[in-house]
Amino acid sequence: MRLILLGPPGAGKGTQAKKLMERHEIQQLSTGDMLRAAVRDETPIGLKAKDIMIRGDLVPDDVVVQIVEDRIQMDDCGNGFILDGFPRTVAQAEALETMLHRHGLDLDAVVELRVDEAVLADRVEKRVAEMGGAAREDDTVEALRHRLNVYRQQTAPLIDHYRTTGKLRTVDGMQEIDEVANDIQRILDEARSERVRAD
Numbered sequence: 001m002r003l004i005l006l007g008p009p010g011a012g013k014g015t016q017a018k019k020l021m022e023r024h025e026i027q028q029l030s031t032g033d034m035l036r037a038a039v040r041d042e043t044p045i046g047l048k049a050k051d052i053m054i055r056g057d058l059v060p061d062d063v064v065v066q067i068v069e070d071r072i073q074m075d076d077c078g079n080g081f082i083l084d085g086f087p088r089t090v091a092q093a094e095a096l097e098t099m100l101h102r103h104g105l106d107l108d109a110v111v112e113l114r115v116d117e118a119v120l121a122d123r124v125e126k127r128v129a130e131m132g133g134a135a136r137e138d139d140t141v142e143a144l145r146h147r148l149n150v151y152r153q154q155t156a157p158l159i160d161h162y163r164t165t166g167k168l169r170t171v172d173g174m175q176e177i178d179e180v181a182n183d184i185q186r187i188l189d190e191a192r193s194e195r196v197r198a199d
């Protein structure tokens with residue numbers, strides 16, 4: 001199973017990806033996590049990405065596309081994967097389509113977690129308070145506001161992009177975590193039966 005989780009920062013993509021990963025034995029591919037690891041390890045990619053990430057801007061498309069292409073070819077992705085935080089631009093979505101076709105793969109679904117953006121800043125403030133300070137350098141209210149703007153301008157157009165391809169499914173991300181997970185599961189069950197009917 002291969003799917004994309006789409007939604008603004010703080011929408012709960014990571015939480016849902018972890019649940020799906022346990023349930024379906026597929027990999028969570030979070031480009032944010034991979035980039036943070038590169039920054040920590042001071043790799044050439046990490047050195048390039050560090051300041052961009054602290055500002056809350058997007059790392060260049062070619063960098064993240066290459067990271068994802070390398071990752072999906074690893075053995076542990078044989079069962080499938082959840083893309084969390086990728087694609088974030090239409091150019092990344094197009095590169096993803098090309099790379100999946102090249103590897104003979106297809107997406108099962110694109111799930112949009114729709115949330116009330118006004119509530120997101122509260123969630124981040126709460127997270128920061130619980131951790132006794134920002135857990136991530138970009139986990140400040142100012143950086144979140146910037147990341148939300150970047151999302152609106154560069155990532156939100158993906159919703160129309162995937163609506164056009166007929167793959168988009170929308171879930172109310174303001175519900176309790178388990179309710180969101182149940183809605184996603186229903187979508188995946190539907191996608192599976194549609195695939196069986198098409199075969």
Ligand code: AMP
Pocket residue numbers: 009031032033035052053054056057058059060061064084085086087088092138147
């Ligand atoms: P995230 O953990 O998904 O919120 O990502 C943290 C930061 O990593 C983002 O604010 C970007 O700077 C960078 N990043 C993660 N994924 C991407 C992507 N697909 N394209 C560009 N930059 C990304």
